[in-house]
Amino acid sequence: MKRLVMIAILIIFGIIGSGCSLMAPKYTASIDNVQRLKDAGDFAAKVGKFDSSSERSNANPISLRGSSLSSPYEDSYAAYLAEAIKQELILAGKLKPDTDVEISGLLLKNDIDTSGFIVATGDVEARFVVKKGEIERYNQIKTIHQEWESSFLGSVAIPRAQEQYPRLVQRLLEVLYADNDFLLALK
Amino acid sequence: MRSILYVFLLIVIMVFTGCAHTIAISPDISKIERDINLEPIEKNVGYYIAPDVRDKNVTTPGGGGDLVSYFPYKDIETGFYKMLANVFKDVTQLKSPKDMDTINRLSIVYIITPEISTDSSSSSSFTWPPTHFIVNLTCNITDKDGKFIIKSTVTGEGLSEYDEFKSDFSLSGKRAARDALLKMQTILLRSPELRNP
Numbered sequence: 432m433k434r435l436v437m438i439a440i441l442i443i444f445g446i447i448g449s450g451c452s453l454m455a456p457k458y459t460a461s462i463d464n465v466q467r468l469k470d471a472g473d474f475a476a477k478v479g480k481f482d483s484s485s486e487r488s489n490a491n492p493i494s495l496r497g498s499s500l501s502s503p504y505e506d507s508y509a510a511y512l513a514e515a516i517k518q519e520l521i522l523a524g525k526l527k528p529d530t531d532v533e534i535s536g537l538l539l540k541n542d543i544d545t546s547g548f549i550v551a552t553g554d555v556e557a558r559f560v561v562k563k564g565e566i567e568r569y570n571q572i573k574t575i576h577q578e579w580e581s582s583f584l585g586s587v588a589i590p591r592a593q594e595q596y597p598r599l600v601q602r603l604l605e606v607l608y609a610d611n612d613f614l615l616a617l618k
Numbered sequence: 619m620r621s622i623l624y625v626f627l628l629i630v631i632m633v634f635t636g637c638a639h640t641i642a643i644s645p646d647i648s649k650i651e652r653d654i655n656l657e658p659i660e661k662n663v664g665y666y667i668a669p670d671v672r673d674k675n676v677t678t679p680g681g682g683g684d685l686v687s688y689f690p691y692k693d694i695e696t697g698f699y700k701m702l703a704n705v706f707k708d709v710t711q712l713k714s715p716k717d718m719d720t721i722n723r724l725s726i727v728y729i730i731t732p733e734i735s736t737d738s739s740s741s742s743s744f745t746w747p748p749t750h751f752i753v754n755l756t757c758n759i760t761d762k763d764g765k766f767i768i769k770s771t772v773t774g775e776g777l778s779e780y781d782e783f784k785s786d787f788s789l790s791g792k793r794a795a796r797d798a799l800l801k802m803q804t805i806l807l808r809s810p811e812l813r814n815p
Contacts, residue, residue: 452785453785454785454786456642456644456786456788457646459642459644459647459693459696459697460647460696460699461696462695462696462699462711463711465699466710466711469710518647522647522696522699522700522703586639586746587638587639587640590639590640590641590787591639591640593787594640594641594642594788597642597644
């Protein structure tokens with residue numbers, strides 16, 4: 432009987448988790464975000480340094496039921512955020528490396544919770560700073576929280592959470608670009 | 619006692635089979651570049667994807683009897699935008715194919731409506747990610763008044779093996795999407811109809 436229970440426990444653990452080391456998908460720019468930047472008018476910006484806070488909620492790697500999810504950019508989720516802004520500025524035709532308008536930031540919160548069997552959640556929070564030369568024109572924190580359908584099965588829940596990561600960052604940038612003060616600071 | 623074990627294992631097998639695993643076939647846009655030997659077309663274009671089409675969820679076969687589920691239009695849209703930006707002077711996402719305000723304001727000359735169909739398969743019975751992926755991409759191009767200009771279709775193919783996809787379950791799909799976009803880019807850049815004044 433003990434043996435049977437042990438086998439059952441091992442199989443259940445196998446279903447729920449997998450213990451793999453995974454990579455978050457590379458960022459894919461949101462066309463809605465790109466369009467928002469294009470519609471914002473005439474400006475050019477470059478992307479500066481994005482740092483990462485040492486808060487516990489700012490996970491790196493992110494734990495997904497025993498699997499670990501790493502960033503494909505310098506193994507850093509702050510670098511992921513910088514790359515995301517860069518991609519959207521490039522597609523909008525607004526990235527100019529020689530301009531004196533610079534967007535930088537600090538990643539404050541970055542985590543995915545897949546412990547629930549029905550719903551998984553993702554939270555990302557960052558401070559965004561815009562400087563023109565030495566003058567700070569914008570300094571605000573933006574936060575997003577998203578939920579999606581999860582599963583008891585790790586083989587479903589983990590890949591689903593993995594694929595959600597770029598969407599969390601897209602959503603965070605959507606919130607940032609919806610702030611007219613941010614867009615004005617870029618001009 | 620042994621029969622209980624068999625029943626339990628059968629339940630586990632039933633739970634494992636027939637799953638639809640979520641993947642995303644978004645290609646890496648840094649790898650969608652224009653051939654420097656081909657000149658871009660100096661015209662502004664708009665493209666239109668209807669909201670219900672953009673939200674279309676597709677399920678195709680993976681390995682071991684499992685399925686993969688994804689959003690072909692949502693996943694490929696950014697790469698599609700990048701490809702069009704490589705080909706034309708400027709690209710705009712249209713909210714409607716008859717959004718004449720935007721079409722006139724941005725001097726849009728052509729309206730492009732993409733159609734995407736996909737298929738996948740796997741040579742493995744033990745792993746679920748597809749090892750072979752197909753993306754069929756069609757571009758229907760009209761002028762701003764709806765007059766037919768050209769229609770082009772390409773097929774992109776993506777392959778991946780276990781050693782590659784173990785860290786990216788969507789790899790064959792991403793490769794197929796990229797292949798389709800690069801093939802379409804070449805066709806559009808070489809279409810004289812699009813360069814007519």
